[in-house]
Amino acid sequence: VDKTVVLEPEEQVVFNNESGISSFGRFDSLEAVGWKDNIYKFENEPLRKVLPQLERAYGTKLVITDPSVLGQKITTTFRNNSEQTVIGVIKNLTGLEYSVVTGKNNKQEVRFVQRAR
Amino acid sequence: MNTYPLYPPKVRDGDNIVWKAIVTIFFIKTTILVLIVGSFVTPNARAQTTVEPHVSLKVENMPLKEVLKILELKTHITFSYLNEELPLDERITLDVNDEPLRQVLETLSNRCALTFTRIDNIMTIKQRKGEDKTKRPQGVGILRGTVRDSVTSEVLPYANVFIREINRGASTDNRGFFLIPSISARRGIP
Numbered sequence: 001v002d003k004t005v006v007l008e009p010e011e012q013v014v015f016n017n018e019s020g021i022s023s024f025g026r027f028d029s030l031e032a033v034g035w036k037d038n039i040y041k042f043e044n045e046p047l048r049k050v051l052p053q054l055e056r057a058y059g060t061k062l063v064i065t066d067p068s069v070l071g072q073k074i075t076t077t078f079r080n081n082s083e084q085t086v087i088g089v090i091k092n093l094t095g096l097e098y099s100v101v102t103g104k105n106n107k108q109e110v111r112f113v114q115r116a117r
Numbered sequence: 118m119n120t121y122p123l124y125p126p127k128v129r130d131g132d133n134i135v136w137k138a139i140v141t142i143f144f145i146k147t148t149i150l151v152l153i154v155g156s157f158v159t160p161n162a163r164a165q166t167t168v169e170p171h172v173s174l175k176v177e178n179m180p181l182k183e184v185l186k187i188l189e190l191k192t193h194i195t196f197s198y199l200n201e202e203l204p205l206d207e208r209i210t211l212d213v214n215d216e217p218l219r220q221v222l223e224t225l226s227n228r229c230a231l232t233f234t235r236i237d238n239i240m241t242i243k244q245r246k247g248e249d250k251t252k253r254p255q256g257v258g259i260l261r262g263t264v265r266d267s268v269t270s271e272v273l274p275y276a277n278v279f280i281r282e283i284n285r286g287a288s289t290d291n292r293g294f295f296l297i298p299s300i301s302a303r304r305g306i307p
Binding site (some may be wrong): 024044072073074075076077078079085088089091092093094 | 189195196197199200201216234236237238239241243
């Protein structure tokens with residue numbers, strides 16, 4: 001593969017030895033590298049993808065089991081926000097209640113469940 | 118005959134000293150007062166800007182989603198919402214000059230049936246209960262009709278029909294018939 005790509009600011013390229021350049025285009029720098037400044041930005045992303053990233057950021061497992069909720073797409077930005085704020089936002093948007101339980105390895109996890117009727 | 122000058126008669130030196138003292142005390146007092154008031158006002162004003170940002174904004178027919186992005190840039194508030202729940206494509210026209218954010222959000226709330234809840238610097242947005250757009254099929258309508266020549270009353274094929282206010286339009290078919298689907302009932306057509 002002999003191809004030259006010049007990257008301007010806010011552009012990214014994905015290169016693989018076998019398949020060559022698989023993607024090229026603009027990206028949101030906050031979405032991509034914001035984590036290094038404690039900024040977590042998501043735009044129209046399913047909770048299924050968002051939760052693992054927040055878990056890694058905050059070190060607390062966030063559990064939602066309802067697949068229809070996990071498929072909901074969320075837009076949000078967390079900037080140096082506390083874990084309580086993150087949990088509060090998820091609770092407010094999904095309408096779920098949460099409880100903090102001790103899960104495997106004695107680690108605390110936050111479980112979101114349907115509000116009791 | 119004695120005439121008195123208009124200005125006060127000369128006072129003895131002793132009186133002068135008393136006056137000077139009074140004036141000085143008065144000045145010191147005002148300075149102290151100003152200092153005290155100043156120290157109260159300054160942090161208060163600062164607190165207000167963090168609690169209640171003011172916004173100036175002029176947009177025309179801009180999708181709600183873009184309006185929220187602009188508000189984010191103009192304030193330190195970020196918005197959180199579930200994309201499929203909100204009418205993000207709803208066109209918004211706003212003209213506000215240095216108004217508190219709360220008031221701007223209230224306008225958006227009235228127009229799009231939203232509730233805003235603030236957590237920290239994050240404003241979560243929900244569709245107001247009972248006004249969910251999916252639960253309100255009557256909230257969306259269609260506009261259809263036939264375009265005819267005003268003189269001959271003949272149908273006009275392939276004519277363009279356009280609703281300027283919501284930036285939507287359609288073309289008539291070969292029989293002069295047109296249909297514009299899913300027009301939100303919240304927007305009146307003048």
